[in-house]
Amino acid sequence: MSDNLSEVMAPHLLGERLQQARKARGLTQQEVADKLGIVRTTLVAIEKGERKVQPTELVEMSKLYGRAPGDFVGRKANVTPFVPQFRLPPGEQGVTETELLASATELESLAEDYVVLEQINGRPLRPSFPPVYSLDVPGMNPDHLGEDVAAAERTRLGIGDGPIPDLRALLEESMGIRVFYVELPPRVGGLFACNDQLGACIAINRKHPPQRGNWSLAHEYAHFLTTRYHADVDLVHGSWGKSAAERFADAFAKNFLMPRTGVTRRLSESIQAHGKGVTIADVMALAALFRVSAEAMFRRLEELKRLPFGKWEELKKRGFRPEQARQSLGLASLAPSQPMLPLRYRLLAKNAYEDRGEITEGQLAKMLRMDRVSARLELERLSLLADSAGDEGYEPVDLPDLSEPVAS
Numbered sequence: 001m002s003d004n005l006s007e008v009m010a011p012h013l014l015g016e017r018l019q020q021a022r023k024a025r026g027l028t029q030q031e032v033a034d035k036l037g038i039v040r041t042t043l044v045a046i047e048k049g050e051r052k053v054q055p056t057e058l059v060e061m062s063k064l065y066g067r068a069p070g071d072f073v074g075r076k077a078n079v080t081p082f083v084p085q086f087r088l089p090p091g092e093q094g095v096t097e098t099e100l101l102a103s104a105t106e107l108e109s110l111a112e113d114y115v116v117l118e119q120i121n122g123r124p125l126r127p128s129f130p131p132v133y134s135l136d137v138p139g140m141n142p143d144h145l146g147e148d149v150a151a152a153e154r155t156r157l158g159i160g161d162g163p164i165p166d167l168r169a170l171l172e173e174s175m176g177i178r179v180f181y182v183e184l185p186p187r188v189g190g191l192f193a194c195n196d197q198l199g200a201c202i203a204i205n206r207k208h209p210p211q212r213g214n215w216s217l218a219h220e221y222a223h224f225l226t227t228r229y230h231a232d233v234d235l236v237h238g239s240w241g242k243s244a245a246e247r248f249a250d251a252f253a254k255n256f257l258m259p260r261t262g263v264t265r266r267l268s269e270s271i272q273a274h275g276k277g278v279t280i281a282d283v284m285a286l287a288a289l290f291r292v293s294a295e296a297m298f299r300r301l302e303e304l305k306r307l308p309f310g311k312w313e314e315l316k317k318r319g320f321r322p323e324q325a326r327q328s329l330g331l332a333s334l335a336p337s338q339p340m341l342p343l344r345y346r347l348l349a350k351n352a353y354e355d356r357g358e359i360t361e362g363q364l365a366k367m368l369r370m371d372r373v374s375a376r377l378e379l380e381r382l383s384l385l386a387d388s389a390g391d392e393g394y395e396p397v398d399l400p401d402l403s404e405p406v407a408s
Contacts, residue, residue: 012049016083017072019047021065023109026366036060066116082108082193082201085231094187100233103184103203107191110180110341111198113367117348120358127176127199130156133225135248142244146251147260149225154259161262163290167217171202172342177224179217181206181338189216189234192223200224206337211293212236213338218253225252258290258300267306278306280315281329284322288331294322340369350382 022032029047033040036057045051053061062069086104118124133149135142154160157174164170171177177200184191184205189212194200202220204213216234223232227245234249263286270282278301287297298312326333339346346368353364365375 011052014053014072015047015049018053018061018065020083020105020108021067021072021112022047022061023105025065026363027064032061032064035064066119082111082195082198082231085193086191086233095185095235099185100188103182103188103191104193104231106182107180107193107201107203108198110182110203111178111201114178114342114345114348115198117345117352117367120352120356121348123348125176125178125199129175129200129228130225132228135226135244142247143251146222146248146253147255149222149248150252150255150259153225153256161259161265163262164257165291167214167221167257167291168338168342171217171221172344176200177202177221178345179204179342181213181340183207187236189213189236190220191231191233192220193231194224194228200228204338206340209293210333210337211287211291211296214257214291215253215293215296218256219249221256222249222252254296254300257292258297260304263290263297263300264304264306267301280320280325283307284325284329284331287322288326294325346378346382350379354379 022029029040029043033043036043038057042051046053046057058069058072062072083101083104086100114125130153133152135145137145140148157170159170168179172179178198179202181204184203184207186205186207189205189208191203192201202217202224204216204220206213208216219234220232223230223245226248232245232249266286266289267278267282270285271278283297283301284294286301287294290297292300295312298307298315301307302309302311349359349364349367352358353361359367361372361375365372368375368378370378
């Protein structure tokens, strides 16, 4: 190992990587300083890049963090830390850069813990990523390209034009994308980042309604398919929507979640069944079936010319409340919130603690982002998982009223 680490890695980048690895291990600066035999202020200076780390110190820190020294100083392509990539564009309002970077740090920490659990269990993730789609296709604008790529992905995944019962499971199991549901600033729908060490990682705002979360997940998936190694922030009604990449992502999400042929065919079947024009009940049933918001489905049908343009805005002015309509129709709501951590992550943590004895109860709780009591309860739930059965998919229901025609 070089005695001059600054020649291998810029001190501020090395410091950031060391800080993120320390946090992922749940260690305080004081705890690490005590192990290294240095004062805490020295460690602070190292993590800020103000003081060069000595080779012996790097070796000791690598041991403490469960990593190899090369993970910190290697020059492998696309291992740029997530956090420095997240920067707000000038003039963006409603979320501070401090909030954004804190969220990005949490996403990176969760991804690092995931990798550690895979290493402990000897179960590395073997992602199956599709080729990157180009955004620069002659004669194609971002909106049309989004529709084409959405159709291509549905074909590749073998899901036809029907509803997607569980998008998170599809992305995790079919491709190996790491998806977390965390608390993000209110105007942030999701975050995406990818590098060769941690893979493709998405954080979705768990405070948002599940339909909005589904949209954000599809939106970030679009960035994974195109600008794979460029971090993205999905800002709700943000000005970033003006860029070609964001226009593509929105078009992809719309067509991936609500494919033209699937939506129109099911709508036609409903109309034929009751013999009326398009009703509010038809639209609400479609929104529930395709797991999107009422607004998204109304606007989609307006775009497909199955509803008059402006119908959604007209209903809003009349005081239309989608949740009341959903309850009146007996339509099942989506789960109020997804688990923060993927099921595979939680099972790896359980195995690392109970079967392999590689982590302590305290480390288990930190990795599960719970206190110890909650972590014990989670272990019980995971143990019972094999005996539980259930289907959280959409169940058809008989629609009562709300038969007001909204289009002939």
